[in-house]
Amino acid sequence: MAATDDSSSAELSPAERAVIVRDSLGVGVATGAYGVSFGAVSVAAGLSVAQTCALSLLVFTGASQFALVGVIAAGGAPISGALTALLLGTRNTLYGLRLAALLRWTGWRRALASQILIDESTAMAITRGSVPAARVGFLTTGLSVFVLWNLATLAGAVAGTQLGDPRTYGLDAAVGGAFLALLWPRLRTGRNRVVAVAAAAVALGMVPVSPAGVPVLAAAGVALLAAALTRGTDPTEIPEAHP
Amino acid sequence: MTWVAILVTAAGCYLLKLAGLSVPPRVLERPLVERVADLIPVALLAALVAVQVGGSGHHLVLDARALGLAVAVVLLLLRAPFLVVVFGAALAAALVRML
Numbered sequence: 136m137a138a139t140d141d142s143s144s145a146e147l148s149p150a151e152r153a154v155i156v157r158d159s160l161g162v163g164v165a166t167g168a169y170g171v172s173f174g175a176v177s178v179a180a181g182l183s184v185a186q187t188c189a190l191s192l193l194v195f196t197g198a199s200q201f202a203l204v205g206v207i208a209a210g211g212a213p214i215s216g217a218l219t220a221l222l223l224g225t226r227n228t229l230y231g232l233r234l235a236a237l238l239r240w241t242g243w244r245r246a247l248a249s250q251i252l253i254d255e256s257t258a259m260a261i262t263r264g265s266v267p268a269a270r271v272g273f274l275t276t277g278l279s280v281f282v283l284w285n286l287a288t289l290a291g292a293v294a295g296t297q298l299g300d301p302r303t304y305g306l307d308a309a310v311g312g313a314f315l316a317l318l319w320p321r322l323r324t325g326r327n328r329v330v331a332v333a334a335a336a337v338a339l340g341m342v343p344v345s346p347a348g349v350p351v352l353a354a355a356g357v358a359l360l361a362a363a364l365t366r367g368t369d370p371t372e373i374p375e376a377h378p
Numbered sequence: 379m380t381w382v383a384i385l386v387t388a389a390g391c392y393l394l395k396l397a398g399l400s401v402p403p404r405v406l407e408r409p410l411v412e413r414v415a416d417l418i419p420v421a422l423l424a425a426l427v428a429v430q431v432g433g434s435g436h437h438l439v440l441d442a443r444a445l446g447l448a449v450a451v452v453l454l455l456l457r458a459p460f461l462v463v464v465f466g467a468a469l470a471a472a473l474v475r476m477l
Contacts, residue, residue: 165459172464186384193388196395198423203387205426209433213383217390223422224391229415231398240399249396305471308446311431312467315447318423319454330417331424338425342433350433354425358417362410 147267155268159259159275166255167283173200174291176310179301180208184292191288195281196253198317199223202351205310211348219351230257237261237269251277330361446471 170191177187182204190200199220206216231252237260240248256277263269298304322328334354341350431443446467453463 169460169464172461182380186380189384189388193384194391196391198419199387199391202422202426203383205430207380207383209429210435213379214386217383217387219422219426220387221390221394222418224387224394226415226419227391227395228398228401229412231395232401232403235399235403238399245399246396249399250392252395252398303472303475305442305446305468305473305475308431308443308471309464309468311427311443311447312450312464313460314423314426314430315450316454316460316463318420318427321420321423327417327420330420334421334424335428338428339432339438342429342438343436347433347435350429351422351425354421355418358421359414361421362413362417365413 146265147271151268152271155259155263155271156275159272160279162255162259162276163279163283166280168287169197170284170287171291171294172309172313173197173204173284174288174293175295175298175301176201176208176291176306176313177204177288178292178295179298179306180204180310182207184289184296187292188285188289191285194220195250195284196224196227197284198314201310201313201317205314206348206351208307208310209347211346211351215346215348215352219348222352222355226254227252230254230261233257234260234269234273237263237266238273239266240270248273248277251281253277253280255280326361326365330357333357333361442471442474445474 173191174187177190177200178184182190187204190203194200194203202223203213203216203220206219207213231249234252234257238248251273256273259276260269260273263272295301295306298306301307318331322331334357337357338350338354341353345353427447431447432438432440434441449470450463450467453466458466
């Protein structure tokens with residue numbers, strides 16, 4: 136797709152383009168590889184290999200995928216998992232708002248680009264000074280993550296089915312580790328740390344008294360409350376490219 | 379049910395992405411909306427960590443998963459890559475269960 140808009144791509148020198156492509160591929164490889172952990176965790180949660188691969192192909196936003204299988208693994212209704220995944224997916228809307236003016240795609244190009252609008256492609260596009268540079272960063276990162284994430288998911292899922300009881304390998308603990316690693320770069324501000332601790336406490340408090348899946352959704356209330364009560368000037372943070 | 383949830387999630391997540399690239403920024407770019415969008419991932423991910431590690435059915439338990447999480451914290455403080463953190467947590471839990 137990068138070659139479909141030659142007029143604006145021409146403004147980018149081959150050297151500049153090479154640097155952006157190299158950096159973006161680095162992010163793509165590093166991020167795509169951890170699809171292995173998603174694949175393994177997902178089949179450990181009881182999803183089939185086909186369901187696991189469908190999630191990576193169609194949903195393609197890591198935190199939401201982990202959330203859906205995490206809720207199912209905890210015994211929650213799949214639909215509570217879907218709701219949690221959708222709430223997590225709302226941050227991609229914010230990324231899109233920021234990127235629209237920088238990428239300036241319309242029609243079918245915008246429709247295709249939407250699928251690879253994720254944390255990493257945003258991070259590698261948002262800092263660019265021109266439309267062609269942003270497009271190269273976005274497409275190279277998004278497409279390389281997409282291809283590798285899906286291949287790695289398949290590898291992890293197939294390997295996961297050979298393992299037997301996932302608890303023997305600590306794969307249930309891997310889910311918590313994955314969520315913490317996704318959360319970590321967002322904990323830089325004091326406000327976010329307070330919200331994280333409060334949300335964890337609310338969720339744990341709800342575990343004994345509500346169906347599985349509900350405690351996590353209830354924690355979203357903490358976010359709404361904190362947003363209503365704070366008057367921060369914090370800009371929405373774009374996460375770093377490296378998770 | 380799982381397939382329904384997968385397809386609902388896929389359609390919804392795609393539309394959320396498309397909406398961002400399509401909706402005029404004025405509609406959603408307000409301080410309150412931005413704060414909510416910033417804090418929702420923080421709250422949900424923190425809740426998911428807590429429930430994944432401390433929940434077992436309707437009970438709160440402290441087991442090998444908590445040790446796995448502690449190892450994950452240490453690895454994150456050491457700026458380890460994502461995969462190392464995830465599989466480090468798994469390895470720690472697996473080892474403590476072997477004891």
